[in-house]
Amino acid sequence: MTTTSSDLMHSQIRDQMLTFVPKGGGATLNTQLGGTGTNDGRLHKSQAPDIVLYPFGVMRLINRLTGGEYNGERESFDVEIMLFGRPRSQGKTIEDLADLFDQAMLRYRDGSSLGLVFSRSRQRDTMPQPVDPADREVVQIRLAYSCKAWPLYLTKYSTP
Amino acid sequence: MPITAAPSGYMARTPTDQIIDIGVLSYDVSGVDTVLGVSRGGLGFDPGIDLHEQQYDGQRSPIVGGDRISYRRATISGNMLQLGPEDHRIFEPAAGGTGSTPGTVLPKAAGISFVIGEYVKNLTLTFTRSGGGTVKYRFPYAICKKYGPIAPKDNDEAEISVNFEARLDRADVANSDSTCPYTITYLD
Numbered sequence: 001m002t003t004t005s006s007d008l009m010h011s012q013i014r015d016q017m018l019t020f021v022p023k024g025g026g027a028t029l030n031t032q033l034g035g036t037g038t039n040d041g042r043l044h045k046s047q048a049p050d051i052v053l054y055p056f057g058v059m060r061l062i063n064r065l066t067g068g069e070y071n072g073e074r075e076s077f078d079v080e081i082m083l084f085g086r087p088r089s090q091g092k093t094i095e096d097l098a099d100l101f102d103q104a105m106l107r108y109r110d111g112s113s114l115g116l117v118f119s120r121s122r123q124r125d126t127m128p129q130p131v132d133p134a135d136r137e138v139v140q141i142r143l144a145y146s147c148k149a150w151p152l153y154l155t156k157y158s159t160p
Numbered sequence: 161m162p163i164t165a166a167p168s169g170y171m172a173r174t175p176t177d178q179i180i181d182i183g184v185l186s187y188d189v190s191g192v193d194t195v196l197g198v199s200r201g202g203l204g205f206d207p208g209i210d211l212h213e214q215q216y217d218g219q220r221s222p223i224v225g226g227d228r229i230s231y232r233r234a235t236i237s238g239n240m241l242q243l244g245p246e247d248h249r250i251f252e253p254a255a256g257g258t259g260s261t262p263g264t265v266l267p268k269a270a271g272i273s274f275v276i277g278e279y280v281k282n283l284t285l286t287f288t289r290s291g292g293g294t295v296k297y298r299f300p301y302a303i304c305k306k307y308g309p310i311a312p313k314d315n316d317e318a319e320i321s322v323n324f325e326a327r328l329d330r331a332d333v334a335n336s337d338s339t340c341p342y343t344i345t346y347l348d
Contacts, residue, residue, distance in 0.1 A: 001175075071168045071170070073168060073170050107181070109180060109288075109290060111175045111176050111178075111289075111290035111291040111292065112175060112176060112291060113172055113173075113175065113176065114175070115175050116174075116175035116176070116178070116290050116291075118180055118290065120180075120181065150170070150174055155168075155170055157168055158169075158170035158171070159168075159170070159171055159172075
């Protein structure tokens with residue numbers, strides 16, 4: 001894990017999710033999200049494009065907090081995944097994709113001299129069908145993985 | 161005015177030398193390292209070291225070279241959640257019995273010294289390190305000195321508090337009375 005910037009942390013957690021091989025084998029999330037190259041599946045960072053193909057996900061780093069007890073060098077944050085499918089008959093497919101995300105982040109830990117990020121808990125919510133005028137054919141699941149990090153970009157005043 | 165930063169302990173090994181998660185307890189079953197089951201609240205290792213300080217008339221402070229380890233009562237303790245016959249025979253000191261489910265647990269009669277085969281062999285508490293690898297605290301011989309109360313809870317799993325102590329095999333010629341009864345090993 002290279003933690004010299006938030007963007008690198010974001011990318012590497014995304015890579016972990018997309019490349020994870022599920023228990024018993026099978027297609028990776030990258031493939032199931034339409035990827036044909038290296039981690040080019042439709043797990044979009046921070047926002048979805050204007051024109052989307054289903055299924056897709058949007059990944060954000062949210063609730064980013066540091067505290068004085070670690071001299072501000074330890075960060076807690078959530079990795080939020082919003083998964084979307086369409087039409088509603090794709091509900092099971094989206095739930096199965098969410099299972100894969102859960103597996104990919106189960107006991108996730110990436111530590112080296114370049115920093116440490118780990119996750120040990122998550123929240124998962126399947127969203128209710130929206131009311132008009134929203135697209136009632138869209139199914140949506142929200143996943144949030146609680147993470148802790150000792151990122152290098154916060155070490156200006158220490159000697160890592 | 162320039163910023164004066166507070167001192168920090170963050171150093172090169174900070175990301176890799178932390179222990180993440182609770183430990184896993186295992187023991188030797190016919191030469192196979194076998195996990196003892198799930199726990200709650202974390203399992204802890206305490207080396208139980210008693211230091212003796214040499215003292216003499218006129219001494220004004222503890223001195224370098226005046227210390228020695230006088231006793232080690234090393235323990236591994238925590239709360240386990242599983243209680244099958246196999247587990248119960250580990251918790252109940254020197255218990256006999258056979259089988260899984262159904263199975264039996266035969267508590268040992270009082271007043272009879274334990275023999276080496278009745279101790280838990282290679283009880284090991286393994287922690288995961290943040291940079292990869294593990295650290296293992298191993299008791300070549302151990303005994304569950306105290307277990308219980310077995311505490312069932314409404315709408316929750318019962319917890320069984322356990323407290324294992326290390327024992328030294330004095331029949332092993334490699335050991336003296338002073339040999340440490342546990343080992344600490346870091347693995348990649």
